[in-house]
Amino acid sequence: MTRIERTVDVLIVGAGPAGLAAGAELAAAGAGRIEILEREQEPGGIPRHCHHSGFGGRFTRGGMDGPAYARRSAAAAVRAGAGLRTGVTVTGWAGPRTVETTGPGGLERITAGAVVLATGARERPRSARLVPGSRPPGVHTTGELQQAVHLYGQRIGTRAVVIGDEPVAHAAVDTLRAAGVHVVAVVTDRPAAPLRVRQRLPLLTGATVTGLTGRTRLSGVSLRHDDGRTTTLRCDTVVFTGDFVPDHELARRGGITLDPGTRGPAYDAAYRTSRPGVFAVGNLLHAVERAGVAADEGRAVAVSVLHRLSGTDEPFGGGRPLVVDAPLRWVAPNLTGPGGARPLGDRFVLRTARRLSRPLLVVSQDGRELHRQRLLLPAVPGRPFHLAAGWLDRVDPHGSPVRITAL
Amino acid sequence: MTVTITTAGEPAAGGADGTYDVTVVGAGVVGTAIARELAGYRLRTALVDASDDIGSGTSKANTAILHTGFDAVPDSLEARLVREGHHRLTAYAARTGIPVERVGALLVAWDADQLALLPRLLAKAGRNGYHAARIIGADELEKREPHLGPGALGALEVPDESIICPWTTPLAFATQAVRAGVHLHLNCRVLDVADEPGVHALTTSRGMLRTRYLVNAAGLYADEIDRLLGHEVFTVTPRRGQLIVFDKLARELVGHILLPVPTAAGKGVLVAPTVFGNVLLGPTSEELDDRTATGSTADGLHLLRERGRRILPALIDEEVTAVYAGLRAATGQEDYRIQEYPTQRYVAVGGIRSTGLTASMAIAAHVTGLLARTGLELGAPRRLPPVTVPNLGEAFPRPYRRADLIAKDPAYGTLVCHCEHVTLGEIRDALSSTVPPRSLDGLRRRTRAHGGRCQGFYCGAAVRALFEEAQE
Ligand SMILES: Cc1cc2nc3c(=O)[nH]c(=O)nc-3n(C[C@H](O)[C@H](O)[C@H](O)COP(=O)(O)OP(=O)(O)OC[C@H]3O[C@@H](n4cnc5c(N)ncnc54)[C@H](O)[C@@H]3O)c2cc1C
Ligand SMILES: Cc1cc2nc3c(=O)[nH]c(=O)nc-3n(C[C@H](O)[C@H](O)[C@H](O)COP(=O)(O)OP(=O)(O)OC[C@H]3O[C@@H](n4cnc5c(N)ncnc54)[C@H](O)[C@@H]3O)c2cc1C
Numbered sequence: 001m002t003r004i005e006r007t008v009d010v011l012i013v014g015a016g017p018a019g020l021a022a023g024a025e026l027a028a029a030g031a032g033r034i035e036i037l038e039r040e041q042e043p044g045g046i047p048r049h050c051h052h053s054g055f056g057g058r059f060t061r062g063g064m065d066g067p068a069y070a071r072r073s074a075a076a077a078v079r080a081g082a083g084l085r086t087g088v089t090v091t092g093w094a095g096p097r098t099v100e101t102t103g104p105g106g107l108e109r110i111t112a113g114a115v116v117l118a119t120g121a122r123e124r125p126r127s128a129r130l131v132p133g134s135r136p137p138g139v140h141t142t143g144e145l146q147q148a149v150h151l152y153g154q155r156i157g158t159r160a161v162v163i164g165d166e167p168v169a170h171a172a173v174d175t176l177r178a179a180g181v182h183v184v185a186v187v188t189d190r191p192a193a194p195l196r197v198r199q200r201l202p203l204l205t206g207a208t209v210t211g212l213t214g215r216t217r218l219s220g221v222s223l224r225h226d227d228g229r230t231t232t233l234r235c236d237t238v239v240f241t242g243d244f245v246p247d248h249e250l251a252r253r254g255g256i257t258l259d260p261g262t263r264g265p266a267y268d269a270a271y272r273t274s275r276p277g278v279f280a281v282g283n284l285l286h287a288v289e290r291a292g293v294a295a296d297e298g299r300a301v302a303v304s305v306l307h308r309l310s311g312t313d314e315p316f317g318g319g320r321p322l323v324v325d326a327p328l329r330w331v332a333p334n335l336t337g338p339g340g341a342r343p344l345g346d347r348f349v350l351r352t353a354r355r356l357s358r359p360l361l362v363v364s365q366d367g368r369e370l371h372r373q374r375l376l377l378p379a380v381p382g383r384p385f386h387l388a389a390g391w392l393d394r395v396d397p398h399g400s401p402v403r404i405t406a407l
Numbered sequence: 408m409t410v411t412i413t414t415a416g417e418p419a420a421g422g423a424d425g426t427y428d429v430t431v432v433g434a435g436v437v438g439t440a441i442a443r444e445l446a447g448y449r450l451r452t453a454l455v456d457a458s459d460d461i462g463s464g465t466s467k468a469n470t471a472i473l474h475t476g477f478d479a480v481p482d483s484l485e486a487r488l489v490r491e492g493h494h495r496l497t498a499y500a501a502r503t504g505i506p507v508e509r510v511g512a513l514l515v516a517w518d519a520d521q522l523a524l525l526p527r528l529l530a531k532a533g534r535n536g537y538h539a540a541r542i543i544g545a546d547e548l549e550k551r552e553p554h555l556g557p558g559a560l561g562a563l564e565v566p567d568e569s570i571i572c573p574w575t576t577p578l579a580f581a582t583q584a585v586r587a588g589v590h591l592h593l594n595c596r597v598l599d600v601a602d603e604p605g606v607h608a609l610t611t612s613r614g615m616l617r618t619r620y621l622v623n624a625a626g627l628y629a630d631e632i633d634r635l636l637g638h639e640v641f642t643v644t645p646r647r648g649q650l651i652v653f654d655k656l657a658r659e660l661v662g663h664i665l666l667p668v669p670t671a672a673g674k675g676v677l678v679a680p681t682v683f684g685n686v687l688l689g690p691t692s693e694e695l696d697d698r699t700a701t702g703s704t705a706d707g708l709h710l711l712r713e714r715g716r717r718i719l720p721a722l723i724d725e726e727v728t729a730v731y732a733g734l735r736a737a738t739g740q741e742d743y744r745i746q747e748y749p750t751q752r753y754v755a756v757g758g759i760r761s762t763g764l765t766a767s768m769a770i771a772a773h774v775t776g777l778l779a780r781t782g783l784e785l786g787a788p789r790r791l792p793p794v795t796v797p798n799l800g801e802a803f804p805r806p807y808r809r810a811d812l813i814a815k816d817p818a819y820g821t822l823v824c825h826c827e828h829v830t831l832g833e834i835r836d837a838l839s840s841t842v843p844p845r846s847l848d849g850l851r852r853r854t855r856a857h858g859g860r861c862q863g864f865y866c867g868a869a870v871r872a873l874f875e876e877a878q879e
Contacts, residue, residue, distance in 0.1 A: 104817030125862035
């Protein structure tokens with residue numbers, strides 16, 4: 001098997017908002033030869049098929065639809081001087097900072113001074129959620145639905161049930177309606193939220209999906225309500241939304257330590273992973289944030305990568321892991337360091353498994369309290385909330401992991 | 408030889424008088440194997456199936472193990488055909504490119520009672536003509552399978568148990584049969600069989616089909632066909648097996664097929680690698696009366712996860728790629744129900760429960776012998792055209808890793824399904840192959856496209872577009 005051997009200064013895997021922003025920033029900083037590899041034919045990542053507005057950086061929030069945002073991000077990276085190659089997939093590792101690729105031009109082995117992983121996240125499909133029943137056509141994730149409707153103009157069905165109640169579920173509803181599909185219900189297992197602003201949604205709360213029926217085509221979704229009642233919603237389409245998981249295959253195949261909470265690479269405020277010279281940004285780290293956050297991280301990683309390239313980076317491993325107690329699910333970044341570095345926006349991102357009304361967040365290490373902070377709003381599953389990072393300089397670099405508890 | 412596959416219209420096109428010499432009902436792994444064997448003679452053969460694809464019944468949903476037959480009921484027909492089938496299919500797979508990995512099995516004893524049973528199982532293997540098995544202790548077991556749950560006391564090692572691709576096996580059989588001149592009629596359900604002088608007149612969902620000899624390989628419906636010929640010998644009671652497929656990233660957790668010590672209730676739940684690089688957990692064993700109940704259940708999945716947690720604790724934390732269920736054609740007898748009826752020019756191939764993939768080629772040779780005994784003139788054997796099936800096996804070079812292929816055609820370097828690394832070239836090849844898929848599911852079984860961890864989040868729409876384009 002002949003592979004073309006090449007070297008670049010920085011190799012970025014994934015041309016979504018995070019990877020493109022990293023490429024643009026690094027190229028503008030004159031970091032040398034920057035190459036962004038994207039396995040899809042078009043760059044842009046998830047926004048390529050998000051045909052709703054709500055994309056943009058800090059200053060243009062709400063401004064653009066996804067495809068426009070994707071085009072703009074790709075153009076900015078190329079304009080800055082980053083090399084962007086689409087239709088090229090990174091298939092594995094051949095060394096600490098050497099990857100193997102497949103593309104129509106053949107097989108390559110590319111070695112880089114620094115590697116930035118920006119491989120994004122995906123929604124857990126029905127099978128991964130262990131929803132029993134038959135396996136008829138008509139079962140999708142939002143990602144598949146959006147591509148089918150917006151990129152391929154495919155016919156979907158006539159009556160749909162949407163599972164999940166995160167922002168992405170609302171995007172799925174919009175896409176279904178745009179495709180002329182009647183949305184029968186949006187189903188969530190969460191209890192009805194008090195004081196919830198009612199949307200134009202047929203929302204069913206406190207209901208769990210217990211099975212799918214149908215042979216040649218989906219015919220129904222069976223539910224169990226919190227009060228024990230069971231029902232079957234008649235439909236020919238079901239969309240499983242939200243429930244994101246980082247696309248961590250490459251990280252894992254490279255032996256990079258994962259955080260058990262996020263399931264993305266464990267990382268610190270400089271986006272360093274356990275493998276020296278390999279950085280990670282975007283939804284790979286914390287499924288899922290808004291595109292603007294992913295892009296901000298892409299820009300922020302440039303500083304760390306430049307340190308790495310010029311040999312002025314601090315050694316990895318000085319940081320302490322951050323751990324959360326249930327019902328908190330994860331915190332990102334999930335390592336302290338390097339030195340007194342603070343995370344993006346001087347705050348940590350957290351997720352909860354269950355709704356908490358105005359929780360008190362307590363940060364401690366070895367029984368010593370470092371920080372406490374009352375949230376002003378409820379914390380709800382599927383949405384990020386934040387913890388200020390001001391306590392980082394009180395962390396004992398030789399102590400146990402830092403623990404975050406919600407009271 | 409011209410290729411004849413029909414999906415609509417009258418199925419009869421069997422030579423001048425419109426009568427086939429032999430018709431095989433059922434294009435599962437058994438029926439396709441029989442059709443392929445018959446294609447080795449100058450006969451007018453038809454292969455008919457009620458569904459729109461070959462191998463879409465029980466044959467698409469099993470545990471994909473190429474058994475040695477070490478634990479079969481000694482001296483049964485099944486024991487002989489499994490043993491012989493193992494050898495035949497191993498050799499055939501090497502010729503045609505069906506992926507097979509000889510990973511070996513470990514029959515793990517989890518308590519003293521099970522440990523005490525191992526010598527008896529070893530002796531049984533010997534009576535089945537299998538002599539390479541041996542008993543290993545807890546230490547060696549731990550070395551071989553470091554991720555095994557706590558408490559395993561020892562194991563019976565069966566080095567020749569292998570894993571095989573369940574989808575390209577019937578595909579290879581069907582492709583070779585069709586290329587050699589067998590007529591394949593799909594969407595063609597046999598509804599009735601009438602007796603005309605010297606001929607069976609089959610009423611099918613597509614019209615009449617006449618055949619001098621009849622082979623019934625209808626799987627879960629073999630008893631119904633049998634009844635159409637006047638026999639009341641067996642009744643198929645579907646025995647459902649639910650399975651969970653874990654992510655490819657779990658593959659390194661397990662080296663062998665990990666079998667439980669069998670009990671009266673059957674072979675039990677196993678953990679096994681697949682040739683696609685995943686890990687399989689299952690199957691359950693549930694007696695049902697609905698022959699279409701191929702759905703999974705919450706109880707079934709719960710039970711599997713409980714069993715799996717004991718066998719390989721780390722497995723349960725891995726992502727699940729797929730869940731499916733298959734139905735074994737149990738008949739209340741611990742053996743195949745293969746029976747020839749000379750006066751009727753008919754062979755029934757029933758009760759091919761849980762070993763049919765392994766035994767398929769041996770069953771085919773056996774059935775062909777029975778047809779000859781029933782009066783069918785086979786004539787001189789002839790060579791079959793060689794076939795090669797696409798390689799879906801992770802242990803062998805897939806197209807996305809082949810510089811030579813990509814240099815000739817960049818479509819083999821263009822990935823469409825990212826989780827499974829399926830290329831545009833492979834999808835095009837499948838869509839224009841001798842026995843093309845007629846559904847996305849069929850395409851998945853030929854290429855794995857859409858069958859990976861994301862289940863279409865990335866590639867679903869693109870794969871559907873390619874499929875629909877090819878249907879125009
Ligand atoms: C349905 C939906 C609606 C959304 N709506 C909004 C919204 O309105 N506003 C908003 O701000 N955000 C929204 N988001 C979130 C936003 O899309 C993400 O935050 C953003 O795309 C994350 O960027 P990323 O670069 O980390 O990952 P991605 O956009 O997922 O990009 C990752 C890229 O890496 C590529 N890749 C992966 N592995 C490899 C490999 N091995 N080789 C080569 N390439 C690889 C992928 O093909 C992909 O293009 C939405 C997300 C979804 C799913
Ligand atoms: C859970 C499970 C695990 C298994 N594991 C293994 C294993 O590891 N190794 C192994 O060797 N075997 C295994 N098996 C067994 C193996 O899968 C079966 O023995 C084999 O697939 C049976 O093939 P078949 O051709 O007889 O039946 P099928 O594949 O069911 O084919 C029968 C065909 O007949 C057609 N048909 C039915 N009625 C009619 C009609 N009236 N007219 C026209 N067509 C009709 C159907 O459409 C179908 O395509 C397993 C089975 C199960 C269920």
